[in-house]
Amino acid sequence: MKITTANLTTYLKKLNSIRSFDSILNETFTSSAVSSYYKKIGYVYRRYHSPEGAMHLPIKLTDTERHTYKLLFQARAVEELIRTHNYKTIVELGCGSGFNSIYLAEIFPDVQFTAMDITDANLEVGKQRAETKGLKNLSFQKFNFNEDVHAYRADVIFGIETFCYASDLKSLFKNLSASLNPNGRIVLFDGYEKSPSEYGVLNPDEQLAYRLACWGFALDKFQEVQEVYDAVKTNDITLEFEKDYSNAVLPSYTVFQKASLRLLKFPWLTKLLLALKIIPYELYMQVPSGIFGAYFLERKFFGYYQFIVKK
Numbered sequence: 001m002k003i004t005t006a007n008l009t010t011y012l013k014k015l016n017s018i019r020s021f022d023s024i025l026n027e028t029f030t031s032s033a034v035s036s037y038y039k040k041i042g043y044v045y046r047r048y049h050s051p052e053g054a055m056h057l058p059i060k061l062t063d064t065e066r067h068t069y070k071l072l073f074q075a076r077a078v079e080e081l082i083r084t085h086n087y088k089t090i091v092e093l094g095c096g097s098g099f100n101s102i103y104l105a106e107i108f109p110d111v112q113f114t115a116m117d118i119t120d121a122n123l124e125v126g127k128q129r130a131e132t133k134g135l136k137n138l139s140f141q142k143f144n145f146n147e148d149v150h151a152y153r154a155d156v157i158f159g160i161e162t163f164c165y166a167s168d169l170k171s172l173f174k175n176l177s178a179s180l181n182p183n184g185r186i187v188l189f190d191g192y193e194k195s196p197s198e199y200g201v202l203n204p205d206e207q208l209a210y211r212l213a214c215w216g217f218a219l220d221k222f223q224e225v226q227e228v229y230d231a232v233k234t235n236d237i238t239l240e241f242e243k244d245y246s247n248a249v250l251p252s253y254t255v256f257q258k259a260s261l262r263l264l265k266f267p268w269l270t271k272l273l274l275a276l277k278i279i280p281y282e283l284y285m286q287v288p289s290g291i292f293g294a295y296f297l298e299r300k301f302f303g304y305y306q307f308i309v310k311k
């Protein structure tokens with residue numbers, strides 16, 4: 001069943017019957033709440049999305065690509081930069097379980113990688129994987145990019161679906177650009193709200209659906225694309241490359257939507273399984289994101305972008 005503006009209210013009612021929006025909409029996402037969410041959801045990602053530990057969207061450009069190959073799209077973009085510029089020191093922020101850095105560290109044994117994240121549990125998974133693979137050029141470090149001082153130097157700093165958690169993108173970019181070596185680059189892949197001129201105005205039900213979709217990712221809201229432009233401009237760095245991959249992530253959002261809708265078939269049963277903790281709360285949080293994510297992508301309210309910023 002496709003989600004449309006006409007049937008959005010029906011799905012909102014079902015969701016509200018499972019878990020009242022009053023409690024959901026009062027939740028706030030501090031850094032420790034985000035970390036606790038990722039600690040619990042890490043297992044769900046490994047079980048249902050990527051046994052290798054990827055916690056981001058696959059990018060699909062052709063019909064023949066396999067899931068893991070699509071998940072490596074973002075890391076391959078960094079790989080290309082490392083080859084082109086002969087980079088030697090790479091930092092990944094918000095590395096999760098290290099899926100991207102492990103792939104890169106295996107390819108480039110002479111390049112030094114540091115993978116950082118706020119969530120200990122997932123760093124531990126990454127560390128163990130890297131040890132099993134005998135990687136000597138990759139280290140993991142606990143780091144909160146909203147609070148900790150950036151005391152590293154790097155040729156590339158990249159973040160895949162993590163800078164959406166930046167509380168202040170301008171000051172984060174200031175820190176990152178100060179940490180970059182000359183000719184260094186920052187690479188971002190993330191979801192953003194598009195420019196209002198592309199979608200017009202959201203009605204009240206859409207606003208609620210959007211708020212819930214963000215809640216599912218432990219976010220109050222996604223940043224607007226304009227915030228990236230402003231963060232670049234303020235810091236006197238250059239936006240070298242920008243690409244909208246919304247259409248390439250839509251197929252996986254559609255799969256995500258179908259899986260999420262299954263939990264709305266019998267709302268009373270989902271409510272019971274949640275109460276019995278047979279369905280983990282963090283897994284249920286992803287249901288509205290799954291249901292409404294594709295809707296907002298198709299509506300062109302939300303988009304998935306890559307940015308490369310040059311010092």
Ligand SMILES: C[S@@+](CC[C@H](N)C(=O)[O-])C[C@H]1O[C@@H](n2cnc3c(N)ncnc32)[C@H](O)[C@@H]1O
Pocket residue numbers: 031034035038053054055056093094095096097098099100116117118119122143144145146159160161162165
């Ligand atoms: C969607 S996951 C992406 C993980 C990884 N980049 C990947 O592609 O598999 C977002 C990650 O950002 C991390 N994160 C969120 N806020 C952070 C912060 N303030 N500092 C460092 N990491 C953070 C989370 O712990 C989580 O691992």
